[in-house]
Amino acid sequence: MTSFPVPTMPAPPVGVVGLGQLGGSLAAALVAAGRQVTGWDVDPAAREAAATRGVRTARELTGIVVLAVPLPAMAAALEGLDVDPDATVTDLGSVKAPVLAELGSALGGRYVGGHPMCGTERSGPEATDPGLFTGARWALCLEPGTELPRWLRVAEVALAVGAEVVPATAAEHDDAVAAVSHVPHLLAAALAAAAGDAGPLALALAAGSFRDGTRVIGSDPGFVTAMVQGNAGPTTAALARVLEQLARPWPELVAAGHAVRAGGPAGRRPVRVPLERAALLSLGRAGGAVTRRLAAFVEGYVPDVG
Amino acid sequence: MTSFPVPTMPAPPVGVVGLGQLGGSLAAALVAAGRQVTGWDVDPAAREAAATRGVRTARELTGIVVLAVPLPAMAAALEGLDVDPDATVTDLGSVKAPVLAELGSALGGRYVGGHPMCGTERSGPEATDPGLFTGARWALCLEPGTELPRWLRVAEVALAVGAEVVPATAAEHDDAVAAVSHVPHLLAAALAAAAGDAGPLALALAAGSFRDGTRVIGSDPGFVTAMVQGNAGPTTAALARVLEQLARPWPELVAAGHAVRAGGPAGRRPVRVPLERAALLSLGRAGGAVTRRLAAFVEGYVPDVG
Numbered sequence: 287m288t289s290f291p292v293p294t295m296p297a298p299p300v301g302v303v304g305l306g307q308l309g310g311s312l313a314a315a316l317v318a319a320g321r322q323v324t325g326w327d328v329d330p331a332a333r334e335a336a337a338t339r340g341v342r343t344a345r346e347l348t349g350i351v352v353l354a355v356p357l358p359a360m361a362a363a364l365e366g367l368d369v370d371p372d373a374t375v376t377d378l379g380s381v382k383a384p385v386l387a388e389l390g391s392a393l394g395g396r397y398v399g400g401h402p403m404c405g406t407e408r409s410g411p412e413a414t415d416p417g418l419f420t421g422a423r424w425a426l427c428l429e430p431g432t433e434l435p436r437w438l439r440v441a442e443v444a445l446a447v448g449a450e451v452v453p454a455t456a457a458e459h460d461d462a463v464a465a466v467s468h469v470p471h472l473l474a475a476a477l478a479a480a481a482g483d484a485g486p487l488a489l490a491l492a493a494g495s496f497r498d499g500t501r502v503i504g505s506d507p508g509f510v511t512a513m514v515q516g517n518a519g520p521t522t523a524a525l526a527r528v529l530e531q532l533a534r535p536w537p538e539l540v541a542a543g544h545a546v547r548a549g550g551p552a553g554r555r556p557v558r559v560p561l562e563r564a565a566l567l568s569l570g571r572a573g574g575a576v577t578r579r580l581a582a583f584v585e586g587y588v589p590d591v592g
Numbered sequence: 593m594t595s596f597p598v599p600t601m602p603a604p605p606v607g608v609v610g611l612g613q614l615g616g617s618l619a620a621a622l623v624a625a626g627r628q629v630t631g632w633d634v635d636p637a638a639r640e641a642a643a644t645r646g647v648r649t650a651r652e653l654t655g656i657v658v659l660a661v662p663l664p665a666m667a668a669a670l671e672g673l674d675v676d677p678d679a680t681v682t683d684l685g686s687v688k689a690p691v692l693a694e695l696g697s698a699l700g701g702r703y704v705g706g707h708p709m710c711g712t713e714r715s716g717p718e719a720t721d722p723g724l725f726t727g728a729r730w731a732l733c734l735e736p737g738t739e740l741p742r743w744l745r746v747a748e749v750a751l752a753v754g755a756e757v758v759p760a761t762a763a764e765h766d767d768a769v770a771a772v773s774h775v776p777h778l779l780a781a782a783l784a785a786a787a788g789d790a791g792p793l794a795l796a797l798a799a800g801s802f803r804d805g806t807r808v809i810g811s812d813p814g815f816v817t818a819m820v821q822g823n824a825g826p827t828t829a830a831l832a833r834v835l836e837q838l839a840r841p842w843p844e845l846v847a848a849g850h851a852v853r854a855g856g857p858a859g860r861r862p863v864r865v866p867l868e869r870a871a872l873l874s875l876g877r878a879g880g881a882v883t884r885r886l887a888a889f890v891e892g893y894v895p896d897v898g
Contacts, residue, residue, distance in 0.1 A: 403797050403798075403799040404799060404800075422799070423796055423797055423799070425797055452793070452796055452797060454793060454797075458793060459797070461790065461794070462790060462791075462793045462794035462796075462797045463794075463797055465786060465787045465790040465794045466787050466790070466794050466795070466797055466798040466799070466801070466802040467797075467798075467799065467801050467802065469783065469786075470783060470801040470802055470804075470805040471801060471846070472838060472842065472845065472846075473779050473783060473805060473838075474801075474805065474849060474853075475837070475845045475846050475848065475849025475850065476834045476835075476837035476838045476845060476849060477775065477776060477779060477834060477849070478848075478849035478850075478852040478853045479837045479845065479848040479849045479851075479852055480771060480775070480830065480833040480834045480836075480837050481771045481772050481852060482848070482851070482852035482855075483833065484767065484768060484771040484772070484830070484833075485768075485877070485879075486877065486878055486879025486895065487758070487760060487764060487768045487876055487877050487878075487879060488767070488768035488769075488771045488772050489772070489852075489856070489879060490729055490758055490768075490876070490879040490880070490881065490895075491709050491729055491731055491758060491760075491765070491768045491769055491772055491773075492709075492772040492773075493709040493710060493728065493729070493772070493773065494710075494808070495772070495773050495776040495777060495780075495808040496772040496773065496776055498776075498804045498805070498807045498808060499776040499779060499780065499804070499805060499808065500849070500852075500853045501804045501853075502800070502801040502804060502805065503846070503849040503850050503853045504850070504853050504854055505850075507843075507846045507847050507850040510846045510850070511842060511843045511846045511847075514842050514846070515842060515843075524786065524790070525838065527786040527789065527790075528779075528782045528783060528786045529782075529835070529838070530786075531781070531782035531785045531786050532778060532779075532782045532831065532835070536778065536817060536820050536821060537813075537817045537821075539778065539781045539782060539785065540777070540778075540781050540809070540813045540816045540817045540820070541813050541817075542781065542784075542785040542788070543780060543781025543782060543783070543784040543785045543806070543809040544781065544784075544809050544810070544811075544813040544816070545788070546784040546785055546787060546788035546795075546806075547780075547784045547806045547807075547809045547810050548810055549788075550795070570793055570796070571791070571792065571793050572792055572793075573791075573792025573793060573795060573796040574796070575796065589792065589796075
């Protein structure tokens with residue numbers, strides 16, 4: 287068993303920058319979990335909403351600093367704030383390679399990219415829900431330069447609010463979310479736009495399959511555009527793979543899609559994974575996740591296909 | 593006001609052929625609405641399930657005969673049954689031009705094609721739900737040769753179980769459902785199949801947008817394949833229109849899709865429509881529906897875009 291310098295107790299304080307749906311929910315969930323949380327938002331109303339949930343608001347941030355701001359605001363998110371120069375910085379952005387490129391050069395091994403796979407088509411502090419992360423997967427990036435003890439500290443934050451941690455590189459993450467999140471947004475937009483062109487009769491006959499297939503494009507268009515454009519390369523490639531599927535004979539296509547949707551793992555097999563980058567990334571590539579941290583390894587699971 | 597020979601009371605009995613999810617639910621809902629209902633299914637278990645809901649089961653059918661069988665079984669659905677030669681025959685099939693071609697030649701004006709826009713990814717008699725039609729749109733086909741009094745009698749059946757009746761020609765219906773139902777099934781299949789190829793990490797990170805975007809391909813693949821292949825021409829054309837949308841610049845595409853999804857009518861404006869084929873079809877083309885029948889006209893609504 288490898289013996290890494292694992293973090294020692296007590297858990298560090300958490301600073302949350304941006305108190306909209308994701309940041310506000312995270313700050314509230316961490317308060318509920320007994321963690322010391324400081325929050326900041328440029329919008330006084332968002333600060334006030336967080337304060338009513340027990341979040342201390344201030345510009346001085348230390349420990350683990352979570353950037354919960356939209357992608358275009360990420361690079362400048364710490365401007366005007368007083369951040370401990372040894373703080374670990376993580377974010378909740380929906381693409382990871384561009385944020386790594388922006389923040390990684392300045393922060394080096396202190397930056398740990400993250401992406402909780404949750405959130406709804408609602409946004410803003412009024413959509414705050416401390417239970418938002420319960421049971422959600424939370425991708426946490428492990429690059430060659432990531433300092434592992436800092437990665438574990440950020441993982442603790444995700445585990446503390448009920449999420450499961452999926453280790454991945456930024457590039458792996460971006461390819462994966464292009465396929466399962468960004469392309470679905472584009473398909474939903476195209477489906478809705480084409481049905482709109484088809485006219486009122488078509489929209490009047492729209493039922494469950496149209497409602498489900500277009501729900502996600504109810505989200506703020508600025509947010510969706512920033513997300514797909516921020517992951518343009520992987521999304522273009524993933525969209526091309528969907529178009530290839532659409533060119534297959536329909537019985538084949540329907541059978542293949544049904545098999546993926548109806549299939550899925552039979553269960554979860556508990557595993558212990560040593561605190562090594564390669565082992566953690568293998569866990570993520572197998573579809574597994576970290577569910578608990580112990581002394582010299584993490585506990586998690588991989589899908590049981592048996 | 594036109595004075596058509598509107599149907600006289602009492603409402604005719606209904607025969608339902610096929611007692612799976614749709615037929616079983618319709619028969620049960622009609623029993624609950626006080627209509628006289630006879631049902632038949634080749635499967636004794638389906639007949640037994642219907643009987644427990646108060647449906648009389650027999651091979652002798654009269655009045656309005658509803659074919660609630662899968663598309664491939666439609667042409668032979670009445671074989672072995674004793675059907676009144678003056679019965680009005682309707683169906684619940686998800687495509688209408690092919691069924692019209694098959695049944696219309698033999699039945700002429702006695703055939704009225706129908707398609708309730710409901711049902712779930714579940715199927716079979718165990719998915720029976722008498723509330724399935726409440727609030728659903730029910731497309732009802734008006735061809736040049738359709739006998740209007742028969743159309744109104746079938747419309748009464750739809751209204752009796754809580755649906756709203758959308759008048760359309762078979763060709764209009766098939767174009768519309770290609771855009772809002774059949775293409776969504778193909779997109780869901782392609783999305784799921786491509787994500788499956790992307791691997792376990794992608795599926796592990798799949799969240800709401802993937803779940804919603806693929807839900808409909810959880811349906812029985814044989815049913816989905818029969819549906820899209822039974823409407824191959826309109827579905828191919830509608831899919832091509834979606835692919836055109838996907839070739840637009842993403843900010844434009846996202847804005848256009850969001851506008852359709854977030855838009856929709858501001859309300860419903862009540863209207864009275866004379867009992868004429870052209871007026872009824874205009875109502876359907878405007879996105880309206882029939883909600884109630886009176887003596888010499890139908891009451892319905894059109895979307896209020898004001």
